Amino acid sequence: MTQSNRQYRLAARPVGLPKHSDWKLITEPAADPADGQLLVKVLQLSLDPAMRGWMNEGKSYIPPVGIGEVMRAGGVGMVVASKNPKFAVGDHVSGGFGIQEYCLIDGKELSRIGLVKIDLRLGTLSQWLNSLGMPGMTGYFGLLEVGKPKAGETVVVSGAAGAVGQTVGQVAKIKGCRAVGIAGGKTKCDFVVRELHFDACIDYKGGNVRDGLKEHCPKGVDVYFDNVGGEILDTVLTRINRSARIVICGAISQYNNTTPVKGPGNYLSLLVNRARMEGMVVFDYADRYALAVKDIAQWMKEGKFVSKEDVVAGIENFPDTLNKLFSGENFGKLVLKVAEG
Amino acid sequence: MTQSNRQYRLAARPVGLPKHSDWKLITEPAADPADGQLLVKVLQLSLDPAMRGWMNEGKSYIPPVGIGEVMRAGGVGMVVASKNPKFAVGDHVSGGFGIQEYCLIDGKELSRIGLVKIDLRLGTLSQWLNSLGMPGMTGYFGLLEVGKPKAGETVVVSGAAGAVGQTVGQVAKIKGCRAVGIAGGKTKCDFVVRELHFDACIDYKGGNVRDGLKEHCPKGVDVYFDNVGGEILDTVLTRINRSARIVICGAISQYNNTTPVKGPGNYLSLLVNRARMEGMVVFDYADRYALAVKDIAQWMKEGKFVSKEDVVAGIENFPDTLNKLFSGENFGKLVLKVAEG
Numbered sequence: 084m085t086q087s088n089r090q091y092r093l094a095a096r097p098v099g100l101p102k103h104s105d106w107k108l109i110t111e112p113a114a115d116p117a118d119g120q121l122l123v124k125v126l127q128l129s130l131d132p133a134m135r136g137w138m139n140e141g142k143s144y145i146p147p148v149g150i151g152e153v154m155r156a157g158g159v160g161m162v163v164a165s166k167n168p169k170f171a172v173g174d175h176v177s178g179g180f181g182i183q184e185y186c187l188i189d190g191k192e193l194s195r196i197g198l199v200k201i202d203l204r205l206g207t208l209s210q211w212l213n214s215l216g217m218p219g220m221t222g223y224f225g226l227l228e229v230g231k232p233k234a235g236e237t238v239v240v241s242g243a244a245g246a247v248g249q250t251v252g253q254v255a256k257i258k259g260c261r262a263v264g265i266a267g268g269k270t271k272c273d274f275v276v277r278e279l280h281f282d283a284c285i286d287y288k289g290g291n292v293r294d295g296l297k298e299h300c301p302k303g304v305d306v307y308f309d310n311v312g313g314e315i316l317d318t319v320l321t322r323i324n325r326s327a328r329i330v331i332c333g334a335i336s337q338y339n340n341t342t343p344v345k346g347p348g349n350y351l352s353l354l355v356n357r358a359r360m361e362g363m364v365v366f367d368y369a370d371r372y373a374l375a376v377k378d379i380a381q382w383m384k385e386g387k388f389v390s391k392e393d394v395v396a397g398i399e400n401f402p403d404t405l406n407k408l409f410s411g412e413n414f415g416k417l418v419l420k421v422a423e424g
Numbered sequence: 425m426t427q428s429n430r431q432y433r434l435a436a437r438p439v440g441l442p443k444h445s446d447w448k449l450i451t452e453p454a455a456d457p458a459d460g461q462l463l464v465k466v467l468q469l470s471l472d473p474a475m476r477g478w479m480n481e482g483k484s485y486i487p488p489v490g491i492g493e494v495m496r497a498g499g500v501g502m503v504v505a506s507k508n509p510k511f512a513v514g515d516h517v518s519g520g521f522g523i524q525e526y527c528l529i530d531g532k533e534l535s536r537i538g539l540v541k542i543d544l545r546l547g548t549l550s551q552w553l554n555s556l557g558m559p560g561m562t563g564y565f566g567l568l569e570v571g572k573p574k575a576g577e578t579v580v581v582s583g584a585a586g587a588v589g590q591t592v593g594q595v596a597k598i599k600g601c602r603a604v605g606i607a608g609g610k611t612k613c614d615f616v617v618r619e620l621h622f623d624a625c626i627d628y629k630g631g632n633v634r635d636g637l638k639e640h641c642p643k644g645v646d647v648y649f650d651n652v653g654g655e656i657l658d659t660v661l662t663r664i665n666r667s668a669r670i671v672i673c674g675a676i677s678q679y680n681n682t683t684p685v686k687g688p689g690n691y692l693s694l695l696v697n698r699a700r701m702e703g704m705v706v707f708d709y710a711d712r713y714a715l716a717v718k719d720i721a722q723w724m725k726e727g728k729f730v731s732k733e734d735v736v737a738g739i740e741n742f743p744d745t746l747n748k749l750f751s752g753e754n755f756g757k758l759v760l761k762v763a764e765g
Contacts, residue, residue, distance in 0.1 A: 144696045317687070331695045346658070346687030354672045354703035355485050362695030 086124075088113040090153045090183035091401050097138055100409060105138075106154070106402050119190035121165040125180045126424040127394070128158040129212040130405050130417040131246070132310070132335045144364045153181035154401075157217055159201060159208045160186070161424055169193075175201050177211055182401055184421055197369075205380040206390070208424070213246050213416035214383065214390035215376050217365055221332060222250025222308075223375040224368040227258075229330045229361050230306040234259030237300045239319060242310035243284055244271035244391070246416035247332060250379070251308045252281045253388050260306075263299045265292060265315060267411040274414070278389055287315060288411075296322045306330070312337045313345055320349035327358040335409065391415030427465075429454040431494045431524035432742050438479055441750060446479075447495075447743050460531030462506040466521045467765040468735070469499040470553040471746050471758040472587070473651070473676045485705045494522035495742075498558055500542060500549045501527070502765055510534075516542050518552055523742055525762055538710075546721040547731070549765070554587050554757035555724065555731035556717050558706055562673060563591025563649075564716040565709040568599075570671045570702050571647040575600030578641050580660060583651035584625055585612035585732070587757035588673060591720075592649045593622045594729050601647075604640045606633060606656060608752045615755070619730055628656060637663045644668075652677045654686055661690035668699040676750065732756030 087110050094107040116122050137148050137155050148155050158180040162170050167190050170176065178198035180186035188196055206215045213219060225247070232238050238255035242248040243264025252262040252275065264275040264284035272284035285295030292315055296304065303324035309316050312334025323329070337344045353360060368375075382388035393415045395404045400419065407413045428451050435448040457463050478489050478496050489496050499521040503511050508531050511517065519539035521527035529537055547556045554560060566588070573579050579596035583589040584605025593603040593616065605616040605625035613625035626636030633656055637645065644665035650657050653675025664670070678685045694701060709716075723729035734756045736745045741760065748754045 312692075331692070333695070334692055337692075344689045344692060346689040346691050348685045348687035350672070350687050350691070350701070351653075351675055351678075351685060351703075353701060354674070354705065357703050357705055357708060359700055359702040360691070360694060361700040362692075362698050364695065364698055367698060 085115065086113040086185055087111075088183055088185040089398055090181070091398070092153055093138060093148050093150055095150065096140060097135075100406060101135070101138065101402065103402050108399070113185035114187050116164050116166045116187060118166050121167045121170045121188050122163050123160040123176060123178070123180060123186045123188060124163045124424070125158050125160040125184055125186060125421045127160075127208050127212055128156045128180070128182060128398075128419040128421055129216060129218075130156070130401075130408060130419055131217065132333055132408050134405065135409070144366070153183055155179060156182050157197075157212065158421075159211050159216075170198075170200075175203055175208070177201050177216065182398070182419075184398060205376065206383065209392040209394055209416070209418050210383070210390045212418050213392050214250060214379050214388065218246030218416055219250045219379055219390075220368060220372050220375055221363075221365040222247045223254055223379065224365060224371070225330045225332050225363045226251045226254050226306070226308060228368065229363045230308055230328050232258055232260045232306045235261075236305035237261040237263065237302055238306040238308065239263045239265065239296070239300060239304050240308040240310070241265040241315050241319075242333075242335065243275045243279075243281065244414060245310065247310055248308075249275075249279055249389070249391060249415070253279055253382075255306075256280055256282075257382060257387060261300075261302075263296075265295075265311075271414060274391070278391070292318045293321065303327075308332060309334070311335050312347075317347050317349045320347055320352040323352055323356050323358050325356050325358070327356055329358065329360040331360055331362040392418050394418045394420050396420040426456065427454040427526055428452075429524055429526040430739055431522070432739070433494055434479060434489050434491055436491065437481060438476075441747060442476070442479065442743065444743050449740070454526035455528050457505050457507045457528060459507050462508045462511045462529050463504050464501040464517060464519070464521060464527045464529060465504045465765070466499050466501040466525055466527060466762045468501075468549050468553055469497045469521070469523060469739075469760040469762055470557060470559075471497070471742075471749060471760055472558065473674055473749050475746065476750070485707070494524050496520060497523050498538075498553065499762075500552050511541075516544055516549070518542050518557065523739070523760075525739060546717065547724065550733040550735055550757070550759050551724070551731045553759050554733050555591060555720050555729065559587030559757055560591045560720055560731075561709060561713050561716055562704075562706040563588045564595055564720065565706060565712070566671050566673050566704045567592045567595050567647070567649060569709065570704045571649055571669050573599055573601045573647045576602075577646035578602040578604065578643055579647040579649065580604045580606065580637070580641060580645050581649040581651070582606040582656050582660075583674075583676065584616045584620075584622065585755060586651065588651055589649075590616075590620055590730070590732060590756070594620055594723075596647075597621060597623075598723060598728060602641075602643075604637075606636075606652075612755060615732070619732070633659045634662065647671070649673060650675070653688075654678055658688050658690045661688055661693040664693055664697050664699050666697050666699070668697055670699065670701040672701055672703040733759050735759045735761050737761040
């Protein structure tokens with residue numbers, strides 16, 4: 084039986100915040116697999132700040148999504164038809180399925196799609212999009228491989244209640260560091276401290292980040308994991324220690340800018356402090372994801388690590404739900420639930 | 425016989441480019457050494473961009489020069505009186521003598537002043553302020569320890585005809601890299617290519633840096649050694665390779681700003697390229713200066729390394745000569761000759 088497949092395709096390159104008219108919702112039949120192919124029923128999709136960058140023209144670490152193409156997105160799903168010997172009907176998988184209900188995958192495309200089986204004994208579907216998925220991998224490798232925290236050091240992370248931020252702070256605590264978050268609003272900050280067990284969380288909407296850093300990082304900042312850019316990056320630069328490491332993971336405050344990105348005016352603090360600012364892209368660590376999954380799943384099992392998702396149901400809610408990321412409305416990893424399973 | 429000692433003291437904290445009224449020229453007698461002390465006759469003084477930073481209030485890698493204090497500066501001189509057993513009359517020395525004709529040094533201050541004997545068989549007095557002095561050490565350790573160039577990579581350096589820049593490019597060549605300079609004006613660029621043997625030099629005053637980088641760095645930029653900041657840093661950021669290293673050594677374009685420093689708006693290129701921007705301060709390598717001096721003196725002797733100084737005579741010319749650094753008028757390491765010797 085051929086299923087109908089709803090898809091969100093990119094209709095126009097957004098200027099600033101994506102609008103409804105930048106998307107086109109299309110329904111087409113989900114094709115039956117030919118030899119070597121398999122059909123995945125998409126169950127949940129990951130909505131990430133990085134998606135905003137993929138909508139722009141121009142060179143980045145991966146090519147932009149083309150106009151008329153299904154919007155790129157990672158997701159988890161179940162194999163519902165297979166003529167590929169490596170995958171059986173009923174297998175749970177993750178991969179770059181895009182914003183659609185079904186994804187037909189050719190045997191030759193497995194690595195491009197990043198298709199891998201996932202083990203639901205290690206975590207739920209949503210957790211496989213969060214702590215055990217890209218955000219978890221980003222936080223884990225970005226902190227440990229680029230931030231290189233040492234026990235006793237102070238690690239600050241912005242977007243602390245978000246998908247990457249929650250991993251960074253919790254891994255920092257597990258590694259013996261002081262973890263200080265920056266998040267927007269009292270509810271998020273309370274969550275970060277009470278449920279994620281950060282040492283402190285600074286509310287950038289309700290107070291002064293500079294004062295918060297003075298109060299909560301009395302020994303200065305050794306590692307800053309930056310998800311936001313803009314003013315917060317500039318403020319943290321005034322509080323870094325000698326030989327500090329700043330991990331540039333993203334700059335959500337700048338993604339919808341229609342004016343040029345604001346560079347960190349305090350970057351000469353890097354000179355004074357012999358400090359480093361370094362970019363990271365999670366795909367570089369793909370050959371070691373399994374190692375991180377094993378660690379994080381173990382920590383979750385031991386109750387040392389919390390995975391918090393914000394699940395919104397209905398593929399038709401994609402455009403509005405994506406924009407929650409940029410207003411900071413989401414609370415935890417933002418997941419779009421496409422189907423039960 | 426007591427000598428008269430002319431000194432430049434800081435009269436006011438400059439706003440923008442230092443003015444004559446920011447200085448006070450004072451003449452006082454040079455004191456005779458007491459037990460443990462020695463008196464150095466200053467022969468040549470080093471004028472450096474970093475001096476501008478020392479005139480500002482506020483935290484930096486060293487405290488600011490106080491109002492009324494002799495302006496801090498490195499120099500070379502000769503011991504003319506000594507009641508310290510470690511130094512004899514006639515010894516040539518380098519150290520932080522300040523802008524004055526005589527410097528009385530207490531035995532307890534030797535390390536604060538950085539007083540060391542220098543060997544004029546390895547280089548001239550001016551060379552001891554340039555390739556064998558702080559700029560040489562900055563270029564050598566900044567390039568090799570922070571930039572970490574590999575043979576075959578492309579190294580770009582701004583301020584290429586300046587004291588640090590000439591060292592960076594020449595060491596890069598010696599290490600088997602492609603060396604591309606950025607300098608202001610055809611005369612400097614010609615010098616950089618013809619006499620320092622860089623592969624190319626981009627004239628930022630006479631052309632477009634972006635086009636120059638495209639032409640002269642066909643394989644992109646692996647190491648950028650930044651002495652200038654501002655627009656040039658931002659332009660180079662658009663041309664860096666994956667895993668590039670940017671050494672932040674200074675930002676002369678920003679030192680006299682009366683508006684906030686312009687941060688690099690293209691810093692997200694660090695993310696896309698998994699690249700790093702790292703600050704350095706030469707003092708951190710003090711325990712290995714001798715190693716670098718040995719290398720550079722040997723290269724000079726073999727004719728592989730040129731040390732170019734711009735020597736201006738007369739301590740009374742200090743205020744105007746210092747400002748040549750900021751207009752880019754100096755051609756090579758700027759040295760103020762205070763006395764013959």
